[in-house]
Amino acid sequence: MADPKLLTLSGSLRKGSYNRMLLALAAEAFGPATVTEGDLDLPLYNGDLEEAEGVPEKVQHLVQQIKDADAIVVGAPEYNKGITGVLKNALDWVSRVPGWPLKDRPTVVVSASAGRTGGETAQFMTLSCLTQHQARLIPGTAVLIAGAMNAFDEDGRLKDETSQKLLTKRMEKLRAEVV
Numbered sequence: 001m002a003d004p005k006l007l008t009l010s011g012s013l014r015k016g017s018y019n020r021m022l023l024a025l026a027a028e029a030f031g032p033a034t035v036t037e038g039d040l041d042l043p044l045y046n047g048d049l050e051e052a053e054g055v056p057e058k059v060q061h062l063v064q065q066i067k068d069a070d071a072i073v074v075g076a077p078e079y080n081k082g083i084t085g086v087l088k089n090a091l092d093w094v095s096r097v098p099g100w101p102l103k104d105r106p107t108v109v110v111s112a113s114a115g116r117t118g119g120e121t122a123q124f125m126t127l128s129c130l131t132q133h134q135a136r137l138i139p140g141t142a143v144l145i146a147g148a149m150n151a152f153d154e155d156g157r158l159k160d161e162t163s164q165k166l167l168t169k170r171m172e173k174l175r176a177e178v179v
């Protein structure tokens with residue numbers, strides 16, 4: 001069988017994002033795969049824009065990447081005890097494409113955030129939105145990286161062995177769903 005296709009979606013757009021670092025480690029732990037990073041730098045959802053121009057090409061591209069993916073891992077940082085606008089906006093756009101592209105797609109959500117709870121509330125909200133999308137959420141112990149600014153070493157590796165083990169276990173479980 002060809003390598004499975006893993007799609008990563010980061011709720012943070014910034015280059016130095018800890019969630020993107022976490023997603024890179026998640027992809028590594030997933031094992032051999034064709035890894036694609038979805039681009040969530042999308043226009044803000046606006047029903048008038050949708051009516052005038054239809055679903056933007058960037059959203060359609062993202063939807064195709066979702067449809068092509070065998071598995072998805074979402075990095076959900078926390079902003080003000082909630083899901084980031086970037087991630088919510090992307091999920092809102094995706095829901096405007098008929099057929100629920102995320103439906104039945106094996107998906108895991110991980111989070112890195114500055115606070116002590118590691119983005120637990122944002123992760124919970126993300127899981128809730130993904131339930132509406134009918135994604136196949138793969139259960140397991142939550143991967144929540146607290147104090148993200150101190151959690152990674154200069155090579156982007158998690159300093160805490162337990163967190164790395166948890167991430168590895170979770171990604172192995174995701175892989176088991178698709179190969």
Ligand SMILES: Cc1cc2nc3c(=O)[nH]c(=O)nc-3n(C[C@H](O)[C@H](O)[C@H](O)COP(=O)(O)O)c2cc1C
Pocket residue numbers: 012013014016017018019020077078079080081082112113114115116117118119148
């Ligand atoms: C607008 C804003 C709100 C934030 N609110 C929270 C919060 O509620 N909880 C938390 O743990 N961190 C919060 N943070 C800090 C983020 O967790 C931190 O910036 C983190 O690095 C974001 O993820 P990233 O590194 O992937 O960009 C907030 C940051 C911003 C910019």
